[in-house]
Amino acid sequence: MKKILIVGLGLIGGSIAKGLTKKGYEIYALDKNVDTIKYAKKNKIIVDGFTDNIEYIKNFDRIIFSLYPKTFVDYIKKNNKFIKEGAIVTDVTGVKTKIVKEIQNLLKSKAEFIPMHPMAGKEKYGIKNADEKIFENANCIITPTRKNTKKGIDFAKKIARDLNFRKVSMLSIEKHDEMIAFLSQLTHCIAVALMVCNKSDKLVDYTGDSFRDLTRIANINEDMWTELFLMNKKYLIKEMNEFIESFEKLKKSIEKEDTKEMKKLMRISTKRRKKFDKE
């Protein structure tokens, strides 16, 4: 079971390929870009791969889809028939509620889809920037549904462990999407909104490290994140509203020069933030 097909050799798919190849897996790939396949073969990231040979999927008992959310769903709709009976399939998609049930329904009882979300990335794209080390300090969330089996879950866990994730957790698809709305999507929205303010264009010369840290994620892949935001709209809008409420509370305390309230909010912030420091 160490022979795996990866569909989509972008930054994440490529990093998974690199990491698993180093752990002795035999990795094959499908990607729409011929240069990507050539590069991956030449650099021994994969054993072999194709751009157009869809039927190739038939040969694999284990498949990792590393595609944008919509592309992933469309791909399964179109190529479901080529997936091998009894195969176990996983993914890397950053939203779950909107896609997991659809994929599981499409696959029916033929193959098992065990959803996974490696919470890793960087602000660069493509196989050439692939690096298995991005997983080392990151969390991997596995989000099984009632349709999953122990065998499927164990496959996802094994992949995550072999990729050296710092932590592997299990969450329901709903809890996952709520968590991701707050920790990842809301923070990307904040960074984007900050960069869209006119001032950010004029103050580059004075920018310090804390502003740089805060806006690093403002360098954003608009196609992927537009899909992710819309697929998680319900939870994201809720978190955006909660953030606005919290921000307005702080603003009001400053306007009213209510130093007691200001200090209270800062003490809560400091106390909570300290829990986030790694040992």
Add this chain to the structure above:
Amino acid sequence: MKKILIVGLGLIGGSIAKGLTKKGYEIYALDKNVDTIKYAKKNKIIVDGFTDNIEYIKNFDRIIFSLYPKTFVDYIKKNNKFIKEGAIVTDVTGVKTKIVKEIQNLLKSKAEFIPMHPMAGKEKYGIKNADEKIFENANCIITPTRKNTKKGIDFAKKIARDLNFRKVSMLSIEKHDEMIAFLSQLTHCIAVALMVCNKSDKLVDYTGDSFRDLTRIANINEDMWTELFLMNKKYLIKEMNEFIESFEKLKKSIEKEDTKEMKKLMRISTKRRKKFDKE
């Protein structure tokens, strides 16, 4: 002119003392805490220092005040009389409009106050965490007014250069405060507001690096930042409102599923953010 008194040996004062001592200055200090003075002397960060001997100020032609904003103003009010005729005085205060004119008026023609803001720091306090390396990757802003002389400005520039700041700039006190409201104070408000949201207390286990980076500054010294926010209230509230407007614009585009607008905002964000990357 390499004999300097530093008033206030906290993280910043202590880091300045360390950096200048390494460059061959003779550094003396006043601090309210006897252990701080003992530690600094023992570790050869200063030549000598006192906790209560205010008249000691008389001996110095060059003084750096490294105090909280209010403490600084109160200190000058009280001890103005001990400052030497013709002395050049600088500071490290993070807001300028509210304090610079007051200090310059208090000092009258007796001594020159050339305001300086080393835009550096860390989330730890006190002489024991002092480290002159915090200046190396940072900007230093000098904010002269019409009352300043070339001699005064040159003193501030020399200090900044000897502390190895990456960049030394000059700004008016108003432009400084507007810039700091956006780049530093607004970002601290965002980080605090994010940590005050209930969710942040529950999701520590799933936190990734981008959330950590974004909220690093949420670990905040409530006494100092309350003073800084209130002293710069006019500019800060303006920037907070502009941020809310920008955030609401993005939120509305998500609510309306206006992908064209969402992508437009993300492209602006990405393009601007790229300018912030250091070579």
